[in-house]
Amino acid sequence: MSEAATRPSAHATALLASLDPLLREWLPRQRWFAGKGRPISALEAVTATELLPRNSPSGLLHVLLRVRQPIVPAQGATLEGVAAERPSDCYQLLLGVRRTLPPHLAPALIGHVTSGPFVGHTVYDALYDPHLAELLLERLRMPGRHGVLRFERDMGVEIPSGLTPRMLAAEQSNSSLVYGDTFILKLFRRVVPGINPDLELPLELARKGCSRVPAPAAWFLAELADTDDETCGLGLLQPYLTGAEDGWALALASRTKGEAFTGEARALGRATAEVHAALAAALPTVTLGRAQVELLADGMAERLTAAAQAVPALRPYAPGLLTAYEALADLGGESQSWTAQRVHGDLHLGQCLRGPDGTWSLIDFEGEPARPLAERRLPQPTVRDVAGMLRSFDYAASHGTWAPEWAADCRAAYCLGYADVAGQDPRTDPVLLRAHETDKAVYEVLYEARHRPEWLAVPLAAVRRLAQDGPADDAH
Structure with a gap:
């Protein structure tokens, strides 16, 4: 995605500055982080969207984060004496924000914010919070825009409210939530401009009546500019194949x-x-x-x-x-x-x-x-x-x-x-x-x-x- 099309707002920049030290420590520990083994040279906010205000009992913040890392030359190799920087990766984060983190969410802790817009709050991985996971499903049930985020769905598919969410632990490059053993939401962690094939192809197959692939029920994207080349696929809700x-x-x-x-x-x-x-x-x-x-x-x-x-x-x-x-x-x-x-x-x-x-x-x-x-x-x-x-x-x-x-x-x-x-x-x-x-x-x-x-x-x-x-x- 181009730098100009994704220039962050002053709010997003200030927000990230306060979260920077916490995310530098937390990101390399995540299974889906592709840059393990290399230092992080810079974190840059692409977008920051509050899906639930921070003054709520638990806020929900959607972040697209650009991570820059140097190339670490192989042993004995030199790059004119300087470690060159590889192309940056952009990651999707869903952050929960609370004054105090309850004990059952302790494993989701990212850290305590000491400065900036969220000073005095605790930030954590929102996918582990059933309340925030339910909020995300509700957003998928209601098509429309929220900042740069665009939510869409197949109106011919019933998506009940109140489905109990649970995280799947087996994912590596992405994260998944199962809702009431009825739907599964796949969240793409590393995102790039353009339509993700994991959304594009199931949609096309559903239009052709192919029953071999679960048909998308809802999905959401980030529109970073007025062109399809700057639209990023972020998540896909499909039927959960119970007992499969x-x-x-x-x-x-x-x-x-x-x-x-x-x-x-x-x-x-x-x-x-x-x-x-x-x-x-x-x-x-x-x-x-x-x-x-x-x-x-x-x-x-x-x-x-x-x-x-x-x-x-x-x-x-x-x-x-x-x-x-x-x-x-x-x-x-x-x-x-x-x-x-x-x-x-x-x-x-x-x-x-x-x-x-x-x-x-x-x-x-x-x-x-x-x-x-x-x-x-x-x-x-x-x-x-x-x-x-x-x-x-x-x-x-x-x-x-x-x-x-x-x-x-x-x-x-x-x-x-x-x-x-x-x-x-x-x-x-x-x-x-x-x-x-x-x-x-x-x-x-x-x-x-x-x-x-x-x-x-x-x-x-x-x-x-x-x-x-x-x-x-x-x-x-």
């Missing part, structure tokens, strides 16, 4: 019991293909010709180079992995073309929910949060989602004792289920599938090396297989 279990937990339970998961995998393949078909009907598709395929392959090769520089364990396999991208570029050079469309972008077992009736739904269409929004909204070959799910079966098979046959059976069943709906098995395009699965495995190597070193062996095993220039569904 996520695919990752179900797959692990199957592995633990020594049971097959092929029936569920095939049903998941059908669900994925149905969502792809609905997305293709709802939004434009494009043809990837020679130039576009070369760009696609070059991007994969660049990500491989960067990952190999960061993770030494990947380097021995880089030449073999590169052949997957070269084969894709060669096919493009031979006038082979593919259709690209909007896709999920980060599909894995944890993004799939099975309802009590056995029906599978897909959730979380945000894509890979680390990638730029413009990139996440680009049309992609549908095999990108397929590759993500195939990798997820490998992860599940690596839980405990490695079970290659279990993984191979699930992968095959998923592809067969996809073909049941799409009319074509993804494995009939082995070059495209191998390139995308290789790209996903390389991404996983980098992610695990940075965040979960104990998991690094899982994508490295796939890397060894994929570097051998075999088809994407070969055994481990």
Whole structure:
């Protein structure tokens, strides 16, 4: 978002000045804060909106906060002797304000304000306060504007008042509230200008009558200027699938019991293909010709180079992995073309929910949060989602004792289920599938090396297989 379009008011600047030392200490402790391990060089208010006045028993303050942090060079690397500053991240905060914090809200404490507009008050994470969480739901029930915030809803969906809120603890990059086991509100923590795919795609799918994705009931945005490019998606209210279990937990339970998961995998393949078909009907598709395929392959090769520089364990396999991208570029050079469309972008077992009736739904269409929004909204070959799910079966098979046959059976069943709906098995395009699965495995190597070193062996095993220039569904 541009600096000019988001110049804060004098009130917001004064407010942040008083909160600055508290937020500097609190932000790095949050699971959704992406800048862990780097000092904060500056905090800047983008907007500050009082949803409930501070003179109320408990005030509610909505803040968009820009966080600036320096790049910390890798060991031995220099940037002309100076740590350069990385592009700033903008975070969404909902802050509760009270004179005295009751004991049950102690875990939500941010700190005590000693100066500025909120002097003498205690500031805390408002999502832990049932009263303020209920107020947020009430605001979603009533479309309209509040400062820079715009609240919208589907008037055909009944949203009862008085639903009891509770926080979900499993989120990492965002925060979620469940209201009375009827709705779930997902709040995007790190926000960027433009429509978030997690709002955009479910809205489009709902208009096409796709029942595989919970339809948005209400949502809210921040309008920072008079253009769509300066509108930020902030939150999304959807039906809560009571009694649903996520695919990752179900797959692990199957592995633990020594049971097959092929029936569920095939049903998941059908669900994925149905969502792809609905997305293709709802939004434009494009043809990837020679130039576009070369760009696609070059991007994969660049990500491989960067990952190999960061993770030494990947380097021995880089030449073999590169052949997957070269084969894709060669096919493009031979006038082979593919259709690209909007896709999920980060599909894995944890993004799939099975309802009590056995029906599978897909959730979380945000894509890979680390990638730029413009990139996440680009049309992609549908095999990108397929590759993500195939990798997820490998992860599940690596839980405990490695079970290659279990993984191979699930992968095959998923592809067969996809073909049941799409009319074509993804494995009939082995070059495209191998390139995308290789790209996903390389991404996983980098992610695990940075965040979960104990998991690094899982994508490295796939890397060894994929570097051998075999088809994407070969055994481990």
